[in-house]
Each structure stands twice: as C-alpha cells, then as structure tokens.
Amino acid sequence: MIRPRCDAQAARGVPRPPRWPRPSAIMAKTYRPRIPKPFRIPRPMAAQAEATRFGWLTPDVLSIVAGALIAAVAPLDRLDYVARGLTASALADAAPSAQVLLVTASPEALREGLCERSLPGLLERGRARGALLIPPADAFCGGGAAASRAGAAGAAPIVRMPPELLRLSAGDVVGFFPLAAGERAPELGALGVSAAPWVLKKAPQSVPAVSLRDLADGQVPASALEGRIAVVAAGAGGVAPQAVATSALPPARGVAAVLGGLLDGGRRASAPAWVPALFVLLAGGLVRSARRRYGSLVATAALFLCVFALAAGQGVLAARAEASLIALPSALFGLAVAFTGVMIVRGLVVQRSVDRAAELIQRAALFRMQGVHTLPDEEFWPRVARLAEQAHPADLVLVAELPAGSWHLRFWNDRQGGGESLVAELRRDVRRPPYSSEQGVPAIRLSRRFLAKQDMPAVVVPLIAFGEIEGYVFFCGPVAESTFSREPERAEHVGRELALLLRRKRLARTAQAGAGEARGGGSPEDDLVEGARVALDDLQLFGSMLRSAPVGLLYADAFGDVRFVAPEFAKWLRARDVTVPAESASAALPPGSLTLGDVLGATSASDAAVSLSSVMASDDGIELSVSAPEPAVLSVRPLRRESDGSSWIAGYVAALIPVQQAAPVSDNVRPLAVRDAADPLCAFQLGDVVADAVASAARATGRAVRLEPIRGATHALGHRGELGQVLEAFLTDVAGRGLPGHGPVVSVREAPQGVQLSILDVGFGLGLPESALQRVLTAPGSAPAGLEPLGRLIVAVEDSHGHAELKTNDGWGITLTVTLLRAHPRAFVSANEGGKPAAQQNVIAIGRAGPK
CATH class of the missing domain: 3.30.450.40 (GAF domain)
Structure with a gap:
C-alpha cells in the first residue's frame, strides 16, 4: 500500500512525494472570474458580533458582580470578627460537659495554701487529666509542692494559662490563639488546648463547678475529677453549691466553656471566600429576576428571604462543618450593594422610559383625535x-x-x-x-x-x-x-x-x-397612563374609521398579515371565494388568518403582476384592474418608515376604488402614443436620479448595488421621469442576474463630451454573443429575449438626445456608458414693467438667455 511505504521512507529519511491538489480546486482557481480591484466588494465586518458580545454586562449585572467581590474581599474586618464570635456563642451546646470541671477557690483558701497542698493529691486520687490555672489563682497554686508533684512521672500536669492565649470578642472568650514556642506549649497541648480561632463552646450552665474546699474536705468525692480537666480559678467563698460557677472570677467560666467545646470537637474557622461571593451572586440574580418580572415589592421580599436564608444557612453550616463561619456583615454589605444597584438602575431605566414616553405623548398631542x-x-x-x-x-x-x-x-x-x-x-x-x-x-x-x-x-x-x-x-x-x-x-x-x-x-x-x-396628586406615571389611554382611544377610533369607510380599505402589517379590513373590501373578497375570518374582540383580525398574498391571489391578473415582491419593489405600489363583481382598481402600496438613513416597510395599505366603464371606442380608431406632459425635456441633476434608482434596485433585489462617488454637478438635459424609471428597471434586472456578492457598479461623472453614466456588471452579458449586444444598439426597440430592460434604457437615452455604448470586458461582463447633453443652469431675476413683482428667483434657464 502507498501510505505504509511512504511512512517507511519518511522513517529512513527519504522525503515524502508531494501531494497534488484536487482537480476541483484547480478548476475553481483557473476559471474564477477576475474582477478589477476597484470593483471588488470588501469583506463584511463582524462589528455587530463584537458589539453584542458584552451586551449582557448591564449596570445591574455589574452591581451584582461588585457585591460578590465585596463579599469575597470582606472589607469589614472588625464587624466580621464580632459576627463570627456571636455566631459561635449563639450555637453553644447546652449538654453537660464530660471533659471540664470548674474548681473555685476562695481568697481565704488561697492565702492558707490549700490549693498548693491539696490540688496535686486531688488530681491523683480523682485520676484527672490535669489542671489549668487561671490567673490570679496560678500565683497560689503553681509553686512549691504542687509544682514538684506535678513534675513527677505519671502525675497529672498542672499548667498555668497565659493571658495572651485567650481570643476575645465582645468581652467574651471565643477561642485560643496559636501556641507560642516555649516550655508551656507541650503542657497545654497535653491538656487539649490548641489553636482555635472560634469554638462552639459549652453553655456556661452546662459546665459543672465545685469548690476546692469541698473537694479537700471530702464533701464532694474526688471521683468528680475523673477524666476531666480541672479549670482552677479564684472565686467567692461560703456560697451555695449552685452558685459556685457564678462566683468564679472572669474569664474562668469562659475558658472552661471554650475548653469544653474544643475538647468535644467544636473547633471552627472562617469559611472560604467564594462561599459568600457565590451566595451574593445567586441572591442578586434572584432579586434582579424578581424586579424585572414582578416589580419592586416582590424584589424586596426576595431580598428579605435571601437575608433569612443567609442567617439560617450560617447556623446550619456552622453546626456541621469546621470551616463554616461566614463574614456575615461583609456578605450583607455586598448583598445590599447588589440590591441597591438593581433597584436604582431599574428605577433609572423606568424613569427614563417614563420621560421618553411622556415626550412621545407630548409630541403626539397634535395628532390626537380623542381625549x-x-x-x-x-x-x-x-x-x-x-x-x-x-x-x-x-x-x-x-x-x-x-x-x-x-x-x-x-x-x-x-x-x-x-x-x-x-x-x-x-x-x-x-x-x-x-x-x-x-x-x-x-x-x-x-x-x-x-x-x-x-x-x-x-x-x-x-x-x-x-x-x-x-x-x-x-x-x-x-x-x-x-x-x-x-x-x-x-x-x-x-x-x-x-x-x-x-x-x-x-x-x-x-x-x-x-x-x-x-393618589395624592398627579405624577409622571399618571400622565403616562393617561397618554396610553388616549392612544388606545385613538387606535379604536382609527379602527372604527377603517371599518366604517364607504370605500374598500385594508391594512396589513409588516409581515403581510391583514389586520383591518373594511366591509366593502370584505364583501369583494367573499365574492372572490376568499375566506374572511371574523374580527376579534379588539376589532382586528388575528395574525395569519388572512394574508396580503391571499388578497393579491384573488385578482385575475397574471402571477408576475400580483406578487408581493412587486409591491415591495416600488414606493408607489401597484394598481390592478379587477372586473368582478364590479369594475374597480385595486391599489396596494407599502408604508415605509425612515430610520438611520434607510427606509423599511412597516406595513401595507390597499384600497378598492370603483371605476366607471368608459364608452366603447370604435374599432377603426387607434389612440396615438403621446408623451406625458408631466415629463417634459428639462434640466436635472443626473446624480440624484441615479442615486434613487440604485437605492430602489437594492431594496427590490436585496443585493448590493455599488455607487461610486459622484464627480461634478452632473446637470443633464433629458426626460427625468422616463430615465429614472427605465434606469431603475435595468439595475433591478442586472442585480437580480448578477453573481452572488458581485452586483453592478454605477458611476456618474462629467466628461468633455457631456455627462456620463457608466454601469459595470459581471453577470448580465455572460454567455451572450457579441452580435446580440450589437443588435440592442442598432435596434433597441426589438431587443433579444433577456435584454429588454437594456433596450428600453437605450430608447429613453436616445429620446433625451443622448447616446449609449456597450463594451465587453474579456467575456465576463459588460460596461454600459450613457452620455447625455450637459445643461448649464443659470439663476437670474427678471423685473416686469409697471411695478409688478419680479419673477421667481432661482429659475434654471436652458440654452442661451434671451435679449434684455
């Protein structure tokens, strides 16, 4: 096989034989028509796609993103710290602690040395895990015999708690700072004291508390210390057993509660930064959707629902996971920024819409028919x-x-x-x-x-x-x-x-x-509602006028669906076996029930005359003669709207105009062909006529018709109306026949011999013999099939005392050059005798001015 052999040759260093292009590619490059560079159409730009790529970045979306960034960065450090501490305190466990025992010693017992003498023995007899001395009790319990016995092998450790170890929030102990490297770090670690930013501590009433004197006197058995850590602190003496815990000096109760929670697995840390950011994004999206669909009230309710969900989710998450404490103030601040941005931006949009609508209503006040x-x-x-x-x-x-x-x-x-x-x-x-x-x-x-x-x-x-x-x-x-x-x-x-x-x-x-x-007075919103009501009244009046018109009227929208039809027109359609649906509650026909194509199909004219494209191609529309049931003229015109320098069809209007039959003409009488008096031989700007014809041809065919920059004033002499019509028909024909993407190129300039119009086309003359083109020049009135528009254009040029030339371009197209007589406009003012007013100024005189 060829491929394995080539691969083997490549492996041995032998170059692979070249691959020849396919025959189809060679033919496409060889026989592709070569278009001169000035007439090539540039590649369309992708500016629209670039403009719409970031269209979703609206101000309200940006405000939501800004709120999410604020929640992730957490700029409110102090408030976030306090909020995490309050969250940890609010989730305190009320179950009795089996890890910690609070032992209080009165000042008298501390001065007598009771703590120093009896504490090591009590810890040994009760098989306690150790003792943590809270200042100021550490000064009376941590030296002498207690220190020597605690240092013995196998004895329960007695450790002084450094004050800098405590992590406080709002005056309460919430955790422990990291342990500094020193001699106390191993001892504290043996007691289970480790770095914990926040701890789900035990409830203060859930930590058991006893008096040191009761333990020493045997009133409380030493077995109460079994498996526990004794938190020794100074307290009041001579109090009831139930008041021992409250008599301890702070921060003893807080340390005991936090240590109990830490030993029970209550260590907690900050949640990742993406958690509040994701929540703000989701909540902002919910508020934005509610604002756009249901209004401000529902959006505000959605905000409160999100705040409740955040608080409830914080509680559930903190009770189950370690890294779960969210920066609530920063998250709420970010959510507030997102909500404010959504509401303000939407409010500004609504206000701008109200102002714009009020302006439009004010401009439409001159056209109001009711109100x-x-x-x-x-x-x-x-x-x-x-x-x-x-x-x-x-x-x-x-x-x-x-x-x-x-x-x-x-x-x-x-x-x-x-x-x-x-x-x-x-x-x-x-x-x-x-x-x-x-x-x-x-x-x-x-x-x-x-x-x-x-x-x-x-x-x-x-x-x-x-x-x-x-x-x-x-x-x-x-x-x-x-x-x-x-x-x-x-x-x-x-x-x-x-x-x-x-x-x-x-x-x-x-x-x-x-x-x-x-409502407490008028407002722009009330004016907007009133203007909309007046507009609705005007629309209803328009519908009544259309339905009650004595002549047949019809209106179709931009999609060709008939929306309003007068009774006379409906009667004519039913006589033509066209089904006319009943009107809806709004007095309009439903879309799709009757189309303009159905109306044009009801005529007896040829298919070419009744196509909807014929209506689109002409601003004046078409007129069709119908005979049954009564002679009439069906006039259909497009309704064009101007926008951004171009026009588009916003709808169609049709009228059924009855006509009276003229008296029959004798068979031996033939009417003479007389030129329309409304189109005399006059001076005009050929550039304006050409520009209008190019625009009409482009709209009719949907293809590009290029117009080169016009050079000179282009004042020509001829029949303007006839030239404009035949030129538009010719450009429409050649644009429809041209190759895709290569429409005709039109240019107008002033030459020494007159005003010249040149039309370069690629596909019009493709495949036609040279004799056919010469025949059009010699006998334009009887042009060959397919060249009738060109013949009519040449006839119109000759009627305007001009001449035309045809030139082939290497067999791939033709160039038509039309030369018209140049007109020399003059502006003069003639004064009449007898004090009469002077003639109208800016009169264009053709030829030589007469004697004064």
Whole structure:
C-alpha cells in the first residue's frame, strides 16, 4: 500500500512525494472570474458580533458582580470578627460537659495554701487529666509542692494559662490563639488546648463547678475529677453549691466553656471566600429576576428571604462543618450593594422610559383625535365654537359654559377674545329669559335683545344631555335666523351632539380629578397612563374609521398579515371565494388568518403582476384592474418608515376604488402614443436620479448595488421621469442576474463630451454573443429575449438626445456608458414693467438667455 511505504521512507529519511491538489480546486482557481480591484466588494465586518458580545454586562449585572467581590474581599474586618464570635456563642451546646470541671477557690483558701497542698493529691486520687490555672489563682497554686508533684512521672500536669492565649470578642472568650514556642506549649497541648480561632463552646450552665474546699474536705468525692480537666480559678467563698460557677472570677467560666467545646470537637474557622461571593451572586440574580418580572415589592421580599436564608444557612453550616463561619456583615454589605444597584438602575431605566414616553405623548398631542378632557379650557371651548359654526350657518357663534354648582354662564368665543363684551344681558342666569322660557323651562328660542348690537338676532340653544344643562350655544345674525326659520330641527340636532360632547368632557375630568386626589396628586406615571389611554382611544377610533369607510380599505402589517379590513373590501373578497375570518374582540383580525398574498391571489391578473415582491419593489405600489363583481382598481402600496438613513416597510395599505366603464371606442380608431406632459425635456441633476434608482434596485433585489462617488454637478438635459424609471428597471434586472456578492457598479461623472453614466456588471452579458449586444444598439426597440430592460434604457437615452455604448470586458461582463447633453443652469431675476413683482428667483434657464 502507498501510505505504509511512504511512512517507511519518511522513517529512513527519504522525503515524502508531494501531494497534488484536487482537480476541483484547480478548476475553481483557473476559471474564477477576475474582477478589477476597484470593483471588488470588501469583506463584511463582524462589528455587530463584537458589539453584542458584552451586551449582557448591564449596570445591574455589574452591581451584582461588585457585591460578590465585596463579599469575597470582606472589607469589614472588625464587624466580621464580632459576627463570627456571636455566631459561635449563639450555637453553644447546652449538654453537660464530660471533659471540664470548674474548681473555685476562695481568697481565704488561697492565702492558707490549700490549693498548693491539696490540688496535686486531688488530681491523683480523682485520676484527672490535669489542671489549668487561671490567673490570679496560678500565683497560689503553681509553686512549691504542687509544682514538684506535678513534675513527677505519671502525675497529672498542672499548667498555668497565659493571658495572651485567650481570643476575645465582645468581652467574651471565643477561642485560643496559636501556641507560642516555649516550655508551656507541650503542657497545654497535653491538656487539649490548641489553636482555635472560634469554638462552639459549652453553655456556661452546662459546665459543672465545685469548690476546692469541698473537694479537700471530702464533701464532694474526688471521683468528680475523673477524666476531666480541672479549670482552677479564684472565686467567692461560703456560697451555695449552685452558685459556685457564678462566683468564679472572669474569664474562668469562659475558658472552661471554650475548653469544653474544643475538647468535644467544636473547633471552627472562617469559611472560604467564594462561599459568600457565590451566595451574593445567586441572591442578586434572584432579586434582579424578581424586579424585572414582578416589580419592586416582590424584589424586596426576595431580598428579605435571601437575608433569612443567609442567617439560617450560617447556623446550619456552622453546626456541621469546621470551616463554616461566614463574614456575615461583609456578605450583607455586598448583598445590599447588589440590591441597591438593581433597584436604582431599574428605577433609572423606568424613569427614563417614563420621560421618553411622556415626550412621545407630548409630541403626539397634535395628532390626537380623542381625549377632549385633556384639552385646557382656553383651547376646548373655542374649538367647540368652531364646530358649531361648521354645523349651523351663522354670522357669529358664541358658546357658554355652565360651571358646576353655578347658575351663571361663562362665555367663550374664538374670534372676539372671550365673548363677554358682546353680550348685553348682564345677569346670565340660566333660570331667567332669554336662557329659559317664562315658565323657567330651557328651550330653543329666538332672542333680539341678547347681544350688544340690538339689531342682531340670536338663536339660543340650550345644551342638555340626560336632563342636565351642560352649557349654551348662540347662533347670531340674520343668516342664523333664516336657517332656524327654515330648518328648526337643525339647531336641535347640533345642540344634542354638542351637549353629549360637553358631558363627556365634564365626566372625564371629574373622574380624573377624583383619581388624582386619591393618589395624592398627579405624577409622571399618571400622565403616562393617561397618554396610553388616549392612544388606545385613538387606535379604536382609527379602527372604527377603517371599518366604517364607504370605500374598500385594508391594512396589513409588516409581515403581510391583514389586520383591518373594511366591509366593502370584505364583501369583494367573499365574492372572490376568499375566506374572511371574523374580527376579534379588539376589532382586528388575528395574525395569519388572512394574508396580503391571499388578497393579491384573488385578482385575475397574471402571477408576475400580483406578487408581493412587486409591491415591495416600488414606493408607489401597484394598481390592478379587477372586473368582478364590479369594475374597480385595486391599489396596494407599502408604508415605509425612515430610520438611520434607510427606509423599511412597516406595513401595507390597499384600497378598492370603483371605476366607471368608459364608452366603447370604435374599432377603426387607434389612440396615438403621446408623451406625458408631466415629463417634459428639462434640466436635472443626473446624480440624484441615479442615486434613487440604485437605492430602489437594492431594496427590490436585496443585493448590493455599488455607487461610486459622484464627480461634478452632473446637470443633464433629458426626460427625468422616463430615465429614472427605465434606469431603475435595468439595475433591478442586472442585480437580480448578477453573481452572488458581485452586483453592478454605477458611476456618474462629467466628461468633455457631456455627462456620463457608466454601469459595470459581471453577470448580465455572460454567455451572450457579441452580435446580440450589437443588435440592442442598432435596434433597441426589438431587443433579444433577456435584454429588454437594456433596450428600453437605450430608447429613453436616445429620446433625451443622448447616446449609449456597450463594451465587453474579456467575456465576463459588460460596461454600459450613457452620455447625455450637459445643461448649464443659470439663476437670474427678471423685473416686469409697471411695478409688478419680479419673477421667481432661482429659475434654471436652458440654452442661451434671451435679449434684455
């Protein structure tokens, strides 16, 4: 076999034969089209991935990490030390100690030498493990005979406890410092005294205590010392047996309790630094999740739950493991930092969102169609007057407000700045004429002495809704009088609708004021809720308008799902056997129930004309002629939104416009092809037309169409509309046919012979013979199949008095060069005779200016 032989040759030092590349790789490199360097598309950058890589590092996450670092570093040393001591003291064992016995000696017994004489014998008879002398008893018990007998072979050791050995916290003994190298270290070690930062000590009442005199006198048997360590300390004499322990001088009881706990395995040390850090991370994550999902109240409850879990976990962990004492103050401080960061950051985000929403609502105030109660009185009442003036002919319209709890009117007028000075009647009491009849009943009536102008009549219309007077409207002048005499019901209808409008405003303001008082005044959050409610009202009004439109209207979202459809349009769809689902509770169709493709498929046009891509390709949309059940034109347009210098389709709107059939044309009459008068021969900037065509082609095909920097002003002469349309169609065609990643390259520049437009494309002319391209130049009106867009472009160029050239590029593409006449714009001002105003400035003149 080849491979083992090559391996053997390599082992002997013989070089391995070269490996030849595969044939497919050779073909790919040989026949790959070579694109000139200026027209190569650069490799896309990965800036988006780099930008989103650290997107999860939000300020609240950073605050949680900071809290975990604080818990790991434990900067509160003193508080952590005290907390560990209190934790160890709180977990004291209440079971009686079998390792330690507290022995107290009164000052009289110490002075008499009782401790020095009897202690070694008592330890020997009771088979005790030894004795630990606590100052100041060590000065009376550790010398002379006691020291000599303790030093004998096999005797129980009697050791003085150095004061620096004790580890204190909050005035209490919590452990022992490391033993210093010296003569006492082995003796203390023999008694079980070892370095212990913290000890789960015995409860003070669980350490048995006896008096030295009772032991010496035999009142307490010496067997009480068996297997125990006697902690000898000074104490009061002549006390009851149950008070012996409390009579010992400190720190005897603490030393006995700590030594008992240490001998029972109660040694404890600090927990690893990662334990509180991990807890803070988990707790911060829980608080953050609760804050984002359920709000601040649940997040605060989660914080307290975490604090309780930390305290309970500390107790359980300290009772079972040795390295288990957590730096509780530092952990709580880190948790507080994490909680504060989460709450403040989230609060700032919410506040920023509220401010931004309030700003948007304020900007949308000009487009509000409802929410009349939100308008101030200075704007509301003049608008009511204008509404009444549109509904009822009059020379002058006055409106009057009847404030709550009052019988006197307040007048408003849009033209005269208030309207109070126009009224001659000064009492303005609605219980008296002319506001009511002689019997005091409000009714529509004609009054001639109401205004300051005695000769101007006024039609007094009370605005009554559900039996309550909301205000008055006054139609003044002879026109109002004649209209009222001919159509008295008109004033009644107008008064009814205006009264309902005023009632809506009054009730809404009353409810809003009550809610504001219940909450203690208005706030940005209340304004945001009110703005959202108004926006919802506007949206509902928009839906009602769309459904009640007399013509067929339809709205589809950006995904092509129909959301609103007017009854006329739904009727037409059902006639075309298209299933129209019922509206939901929100008066909108559910997504996916009816698509825009279904609507376009219901037409009888060809498939190419009714595709959704045709709608996307043109900003003006498409228009389709439909015949059944009645002749109509279906117009579908995309709704584009501008953002970041580009436009995107936010939805689609369609209208079904009925048309009337034109009279039949005789068979021997043929209409003449006449150029549209809206597209005359004019001067324009070719660069602008090319830029628009490139952008439209890129949007329609989804491929890159490169535009080189435009050189010069590029003022050309031609038919701008026709050139723009055919150029857009040509670029769309060549971009769709081009090789992936190699779209056409367009450039515009000024040349000596005119304004030139060059289009370099790789795949348009690939595989076409030279004769086919020359045929397009000689007969562009009858271009071969596949080159029709190019032929139409050449025809449009020739109509604009230009010419086109085609050039092949070594068989892998074509270069189209279009040359148009250069236009020389001039800006001049011509003055007319007779004092008439001058002509419009900045007029572009084509050709030579005429004589002055």
